Amino acid sequence: MAKVIRSTVLPAPIEVVWDVLRDFNGHDRWHPAVASSEIERGRDADRVGSIRRFKLTDGSELREQLLTLSDAETAYSYCLFDTPIPLFNYVSHLRLMPVTDSDHTFWEWEGRFDTPADQHDAMVRLVGTDIYEAGFGAIRTHLGLES
Amino acid sequence: MARVFVSSVINAEASAVWERIRDFNAMPKWHPRIRDSRIEEGLPSDKIGCIRNFHLQNGDMIREQLVGMSDYDLFCSYVMLEGPMPLWDYMATLRLTPVTDGGRTFAEWSAEFSCDPDKETDLTNGIATNVFKGGFDALKRHFGG
Numbered sequence: 001m002a003k004v005i006r007s008t009v010l011p012a013p014i015e016v017v018w019d020v021l022r023d024f025n026g027h028d029r030w031h032p033a034v035a036s037s038e039i040e041r042g043r044d045a046d047r048v049g050s051i052r053r054f055k056l057t058d059g060s061e062l063r064e065q066l067l068t069l070s071d072a073e074t075a076y077s078y079c080l081f082d083t084p085i086p087l088f089n090y091v092s093h094l095r096l097m098p099v100t101d102s103d104h105t106f107w108e109w110e111g112r113f114d115t116p117a118d119q120h121d122a123m124v125r126l127v128g129t130d131i132y133e134a135g136f137g138a139i140r141t142h143l144g145l146e147s
Numbered sequence: 148m149a150r151v152f153v154s155s156v157i158n159a160e161a162s163a164v165w166e167r168i169r170d171f172n173a174m175p176k177w178h179p180r181i182r183d184s185r186i187e188e189g190l191p192s193d194k195i196g197c198i199r200n201f202h203l204q205n206g207d208m209i210r211e212q213l214v215g216m217s218d219y220d221l222f223c224s225y226v227m228l229e230g231p232m233p234l235w236d237y238m239a240t241l242r243l244t245p246v247t248d249g250g251r252t253f254a255e256w257s258a259e260f261s262c263d264p265d266k267e268t269d270l271t272n273g274i275a276t277n278v279f280k281g282g283f284d285a286l287k288r289h290f291g292g
Contacts, residue, residue, distance in 0.1 A: 097255065100153050
């Protein structure tokens with residue numbers, strides 16, 4: 001089981017960051033790897049159990065299911081179903097916490113998954129760098145924050 | 148139940164911040180509000196259940212008992228057994244989380260307690276500012292930001 005954690009601090013109030021991240025169907029508006037996103041069966045994106053279908057910019061598709069969504073804890077988790085890459089049993093948790101002494105936001109993004117041993121390093125890099133860290137940068141750009 | 152939550156970002160690796168605050172008896176070394184501290188009955192300060200007996204700069208005495216600590220998740224939790232403040236059922240947790248982007252530390256300090264409703268605002272503000280934020284400000288000064 002591989003585990004990847006990345007975290008950052010955004011110079012914006014938590015309400016502003018959560019407003020963008022909370023939308024389980026909104027990643028195509030800010031994440032550079034996601035070309036389009038839709039929720040299957042026309043369900044609301046904040047219904048726990050809903051499934052989003054991503055088309056990535058490289059043309060591949062994947063499906064992810066919302067497992068947890070908490071406005072009280074400004075957090076959600078999701079798992080990956082169908083994927084063109086060797087990420088198995090992938091579950092990801094994303095949470096925000098307020099930095100009270102500066103009105104900034106701490107953002108932690110974590111993933112756990114299985115992958116063949118010879119793919120481990122490449123998958124850790126893909127998840128940690130290309131998805132999570134790239135996502136941090138993309139949200140900074142999306143919100144017009146200094147990087 | 149009254150709640151207090153204060154958080155900050157400290158410009159040092161979580162392991163370094165943890166080293167400074169882990170010792171349940173070390174508050175006088177890093178928190179400017181604490182004058183002296185000892186662990187009752189000569190127990191080790193990382194033994195769950197040990198009691199620290201300390202004085203604030205103004206002379207008030209407080210006794211707090213360690214109820215949880217993790218070198219893996221970098222937190223410690225304690226309850227207040229005795230002190231000058233008009234509150235009860237006080238439990239607090241001090242927790243560190245690495246900020247992987249930049250080698251910094253996200254630090255949170257929270258407490259829950261019971262008190263008379265008309266004292267809640269003063270108590271929560273006092274704890275948030277003098278104890279929790281005061282501690283984080285001291286850590287930030289020590290680690291340079």
